[in-house]
Amino acid sequence: xxxxxxxxxxxxxxxxxxxxxxxxxxxxxxxxxxxxxxxxxxxxxxxxxxxxxxxxxxxxxxxxxxxxxxxxxxxxxxxxxxxxxxxxxxxxxxxxxxxxxxxxxxxxxxxxxxxxxxxxxxxxxxxxxxxxxxxxxxxxxxxxxxxxxxxxxxxxxxxxxxxxxxxxxxxxxxxxxxxxxxxxxxxxxxxxxxxxxxxxxxxxxxxxxxxxxxxxxxxxxxxxxxxxxxxxxxxx
Amino acid sequence: xxxxxxxxxxxxxxxxxxxxxxxxxxxxxxxxxxxxxxxxxxxxxxxxxxxxxxxxxxxxxxxxxxxxxxxxxxxxxxxxxxxxxxxxxxxxxxxxxxxxxxxxxxxxxxxxxxxxxxxxxxxxxxxxxxxxxxxxxxxxxxxxxxxxxxxxxxxxxxxxxxxxxxxxxxxxxxxxxxxxxxxxxx
Numbered sequence: 364x365x366x367x368x369x370x371x372x373x374x375x376x377x378x379x380x381x382x383x384x385x386x387x388x389x390x391x392x393x394x395x396x397x398x399x400x401x402x403x404x405x406x407x408x409x410x411x412x413x414x415x416x417x418x419x420x421x422x423x424x425x426x427x428x429x430x431x432x433x434x435x436x437x438x439x440x441x442x443x444x445x446x447x448x449x450x451x452x453x454x455x456x457x458x459x460x461x462x463x464x465x466x467x468x469x470x471x472x473x474x475x476x477x478x479x480x481x482x483x484x485x486x487x488x489x490x491x492x493x494x495x496x497x498x499x500x501x502x503x504x505x506x507x508x509x510x511x512x513x514x515x516x517x518x519x520x521x522x523x524x525x526x527x528x529x530x531x532x533x534x535x536x537x538x539x540x541x542x543x544x545x546x547x548x549x550x551x552x553x554x555x556x557x558x559x560x561x562x563x564x565x566x567x568x569x570x571x572x573x574x575x576x577x578x579x580x581x582x583x584x585x586x587x588x589x590x591x592x593x594x595x596x597x598x599x
Numbered sequence: 600x601x602x603x604x605x606x607x608x609x610x611x612x613x614x615x616x617x618x619x620x621x622x623x624x625x626x627x628x629x630x631x632x633x634x635x636x637x638x639x640x641x642x643x644x645x646x647x648x649x650x651x652x653x654x655x656x657x658x659x660x661x662x663x664x665x666x667x668x669x670x671x672x673x674x675x676x677x678x679x680x681x682x683x684x685x686x687x688x689x690x691x692x693x694x695x696x697x698x699x700x701x702x703x704x705x706x707x708x709x710x711x712x713x714x715x716x717x718x719x720x721x722x723x724x725x726x727x728x729x730x731x732x733x734x735x736x737x738x739x740x741x742x743x744x745x746x747x748x749x750x751x752x753x754x755x756x757x758x759x760x761x762x763x764x765x766x767x768x769x770x771x772x773x774x775x776x777x778x779x780x781x782x783x784x785x
Contacts, residue, residue: 367708370773371604373607374603374604377603377604377606378606378607378707378730379606379607379608379728380727381726381727381728381730383727385729386609386725388600388724389725389726389727390645391644391645391646391648391725391774391775392644392645392650392724392725392726393725393726393774393775394730394774394779394780394782394783395645395753395775395776395779396779396782398782398783399750399751399782399783399784400750400783400784401710401731401747401750401783401784401785402708402746402747403785404705404706404708404713404746404747405666405670405671405705405706405707406658406660406666406713406716406718406733407718408670408785409658409666409668409669409670409671410658410668410683411658411667411668412667412668412669412682417621424737425737429674445602446602447601447603447604448602449601449602451745458617458618460613460614460616460617460618461618462613462614468616468756469616470612470613470615470616472613472652473612473613474611484621484680485616486616486617496776499696501708522608522610522613522614522617522737524610524617524618528669528670529670530658530718530720530731531731532658533608533720534604534605534607535607535608535610535722535729536605536606536607536608537608537609551608551609551727554606554727555606559603559607560603560606563603563606564606564608576771586602586603586604586605586766587604587605588604589602589604596653
């Protein structure tokens with residue numbers, strides 16, 4: 364085997380710390396002891412491969428998983444998955460989950476006083492194509508209260524889980540909506556100091572993918588870690 | 600072209616909705632080669648309370664020490680029926696479980712060989728990004744010169760090595776405290 368080119372370490376202030384007391388649940392769950400810096404070995408630069416045997420084409424349409432149509436505003440969520448070197452990341456599994464239009468999750472732990480929608484489960488998955496593109500049809504999720512602090516509300520969001528080519532590129536993130544007034548009050552959204560990093564979590568309205576008289580389009584591009592392509596001796 | 604990786608966000612409390620469809624607790628169907636291993640453990644927080652909303656994912660080589668992944672170009676056999684990936688969602692007692700095979704040794708840095716291990720990724724509400732750790736196998740002489748274990752302070756190494764109990768392997772994820780599991784900066 365050739366020597367392994369490591370993946371880039373996170374850029375300053377663009378990834379959250381484990382301990383972030385404004386998000387109260389981190390206090391008893393963040394590690395306290397120092398982390399051990401791990402070299403990227405074959406174990407870290409490999410990852411499971413998923414394919415069309417793992418999912419069904421209909422899995423990417425969250426509006427057609429039940430007898431009837433879900434309530435709410437239909438939206439198209441699409442984008443590209445690239446790495447930090449700007450290369451598309453093809454054929455990777457993306458899983459999403461979200462609340463319904465009323466801001467309620469179809470989950471026993473969610474006791475928010477808003478209706479369950481029998482026609483909406485809120486889960487989808489797809490594979491990126493050869494150019495790293497993906498597309499989901501869903502409904503716009505509602506905002507909902509949580510108990511982190513007084514009068515706390517989560518901005519509307521969709522959870523995204525991505526694998527990528529390596530264990531160290533595994534990413535779980537959340538997609539937000541443009542112009543949401545709750546964003547500036549949300550400790551998840553504000554968990555990193557870098558303003559540009561925050562803004563990359565906000566999708567863009569996309570006229571190109573909007574379907575006339577049917578669904579608004581939102582574009583959400585995702586960047587996974589890329590390999591460090593700068594040879595050591597030239598790094599000055 | 601140079602971009603910055605997207606910011607990680609917590610998996611949140613409702614992970615089951617999105618991830619339950621692909622729970623894989625039995626990684627090695629009949630016919631997959633290697634020594635069978637049953638692994639069970641619990642995830643506990645800084646108060647010693649069970650974490651009932653964690654996702655534990657494991658990644659491992661097959662018994663020959665080859666990963667079923669394109670970057671692994673070693674000249675060792677692949678097994679079609681073994682992907683090497685598992686996912687377990689913790690229950691009310693914080694417990695997770697896997698049935699798999701003990702992986703072979705894979706290369707480490709500078710011509711070293713790594714002891715058999717699982718790469719373990721931990722997601723939960725209260726973690727803004729995943730934790731990465733490893734599980735090693737008890738009584739394996741290769742542990743003594745594993746290049747990654749060697750980076751861990753000696754008094755903390757035992758947190759990465761499973762213990763034998765009733766014919767299975769027990770390995771817990773302790774988030775904080777005296778026996779806090781070693782987590783890696785990856």
